[in-house]
Amino acid sequence: GAVVSQHxxxxxxxxxxxxxxxCRSLDFQATTMFWYRQFPKKSLMLMATSNEGSKxxxxxxxxxxxxxxxxxxxTLSTLTVTSAHPEDSSFYICxxxxxxxxxxxxxxxxxxxx
Amino acid sequence: xxxxxQSQPEMSVQEAETVTLSCTYDTSESDYYLFWYKQPPxxxxxxxxxxxxxxxxxxxxxxxxxxxxxxxxxxxLKISDSQLGDAAMYFCAYRRADQIFQGAQKLVxxxxxxxxxxx
Numbered sequence: 001g002a003v004v005s006q007h008x009x010x011x012x013x014x015x016x017x018x019x020x021x022x023c024r025s026l027d028f029q030a031t032t033m034f035w036y037r038q039f040p041k042k043s044l045m046l047m048a049t050s051n052e053g054s055k056x057x058x059x060x061x062x063x064x065x066x067x068x069x070x071x072x073x074x075t076l077s078t079l080t081v082t083s084a085h086p087e088d089s090s091f092y093i094c095x096x097x098x099x100x101x102x103x104x105x106x107x108x109x110x111x112x113x114x
Numbered sequence: 115x116x117x118x119x120q121s122q123p124e125m126s127v128q129e130a131e132t133v134t135l136s137c138t139y140d141t142s143e144s145d146y147y148l149f150w151y152k153q154p155p156x157x158x159x160x161x162x163x164x165x166x167x168x169x170x171x172x173x174x175x176x177x178x179x180x181x182x183x184x185x186x187x188x189x190x191l192k193i194s195d196s197q198l199g200d201a202a203m204y205f206c207a208y209r210r211a212d213q214i215f216q217g218a219q220k221l222v223x224x225x226x227x228x229x230x231x232x233x
Contacts, residue, residue, distance in 0.1 A: 034220060034221075041226075042225070042226070043205060043223045043224065043225050043226050044159075044205070044221075044223045045223075046221070046222075049219070049220055091157060097219060103221070105158065105159035107156070107157065107158050
């Protein structure tokens, strides 16, 4: 089946720094990628939808200046958490949609902000 | 807006027994997709089963089957012959079938049900 990777799998950073998370579709072209956030023992909350070559669409309540999303190619989307604070600590998951409409999830990235 | 509700935060079942996880949803759309995803301790989301709303026949995948009641907006998951590897968080999810709008592609998740398998 289709594979989606995320890098890094875990990251620890100091408060005030920026962190970039990559989401890659390894064996297919992803027309759309989605970024989710998941708190412990909670469900996945959609943060934004990104289409290759266009601006991301953010969900209500998600700060677009804080969570920068770039979908520069059909196989790569990046999420940058700018000026990270402890409350940004969470599990971030991406998913990628192929041209047939199949949806595939990455393994997630655990962000800890000290 | 569409919503998905899983009213059972936790469920447990004896190994080899059958368990049913509940899910209800709210939508004004007539055409949509419903999914059950499994999230084991590794946190990797795994698609368990998918149902198209226009299909009356309930979807099945080996030991997993659904009871789709469109009028009642209910979509339960039945796991037969439960195995230790079935232990995980299970999420019910909804997606509109309308492909015209970008936002229609996104999944709406329920709160999740944590399933424990007792040996």
